[in-house]
Amino acid sequence: xxxxxxxxxxxxxxxxxxxxxxxxxxxxxxxxxxxxxxxxxxxxxxxxxxxxxxxxxxxxxxxxxxxxxxxxxxxxxxxxxxxxxxxxxxxxxxxxxxxxxxxxxxxxxxxxxxxxxxxxxxxxxxxxxxxxxxxxxxxxxxxxxxxxxxxxx
DNA sequence: GCCAACGTTGGC
DNA sequence: GCCAACGTTGGC
Numbered sequence: 471x472x473x474x475x476x477x478x479x480x481x482x483x484x485x486x487x488x489x490x491x492x493x494x495x496x497x498x499x500x501x502x503x504x505x506x507x508x509x510x511x512x513x514x515x516x517x518x519x520x521x522x523x524x525x526x527x528x529x530x531x532x533x534x535x536x537x538x539x540x541x542x543x544x545x546x547x548x549x550x551x552x553x554x555x556x557x558x559x560x561x562x563x564x565x566x567x568x569x570x571x572x573x574x575x576x577x578x579x580x581x582x583x584x585x586x587x588x589x590x591x592x593x594x595x596x597x598x599x600x601x602x603x604x605x606x607x608x609x610x611x612x613x614x615x616x617x618x619x620x621x622x623x
Numbered sequence: 624g625c626c627a628a629c630g631t632t633g634g635c
Numbered sequence: 636g637c638c639a640a641c642g643t644t645g646g647c
Contacts, residue, residue, distance in 0.1 A: 477633090503642075525633050583634080603640040605632050 473611040474509065474519035475599055476535070476571070485521050485532040485576050494573040495538060499546045500554045502566060506608040511541045513569050520611065520619070521573075522599070523580065530582035531619065539570035581622055593618040 476498065478484065488496055501507055513519075517537045523529060543564035547556040559565035586594055594600055598609040611619075 479633090505642090529634070603632095605641055607632090 472512070472514065472517045473613065473616040474513065474517060475522050475531075475609050475611050476519045477522045477524045477607040479525045480523045480532075481526065484523060484526075485573070488521070488535070488571075488573045489576060491573075495570055497568050497570050499544050499568045501544070501568065501607060502547075502554060502556065503607060506606055507567055509606075509608045509610060510567055510569050513537045513540060515540060518574065518616075519571065520616075521571075528580050528582050530580040530585065531577065532580050533576040534574040535571040536574050537569050538572045541567040541569055544568040577623060579623075581619060585622065586619070589622060590618065 480486075483496070488494060498510070501510060515537055519535050519537065520531045521533045521535050523532050543561065544554070544559075544566040545561075546552045546554045547559035547564070547566045548561060549555055550557075554566075556565060583599075586597070587600060590597065590600065594615055597611070597615050598604055598606065
């Protein structure tokens with residue numbers, strides 16, 4: 471099983487939105503970055519991911535989700551009315567994909583980015599999210615990083 | 624294939 | 636709101 475980190479802006483769709491969603495599940499649509507897409511296509515049923523809040527008061531990890539459906543075409547790319555429309559993607563030749571994720575755990579508190587930087591100098595020194603200028607919305611997380619971060623709770 | 628221009632991300 | 640960092644685009 472692999473581990474991941476998935477970013478979202480809580481003003482748009484945060485962990486409380488996921489908690490309210492039908493079956494605590496949502497389609498992770500709107501990814502329009504090739505590297506992030508490629509990571510999504512590597513995701514397998516049962517993989518776990520940190521649910522990360524970005525561009526907000528306290529950026530950080532808000533909980534854990536599991537992958538409940540592997541990559542399938544992101545239909546929002548086909549809809550010219552949709553903000554994520556991409557004319558280069560078509561049902562016959564889809565360019566963008568999404569997975570379904572289900573809420574596993576909402577943490578009692580957000581593990582702030584600042585906290586990860588402070589306590590993870592050693593154990594998290596290679597973590598993608600902590601690297602300067604990182605913008606990838608989906609990144610792999612090593613087992614050691616996963617375990618360490620869970621131990622902060 | 625290079626690279627300048629542009630748009631976006633995301634922490635602060 | 637600022638701006639550094641980054642990805643993508645398109646002219647050449």
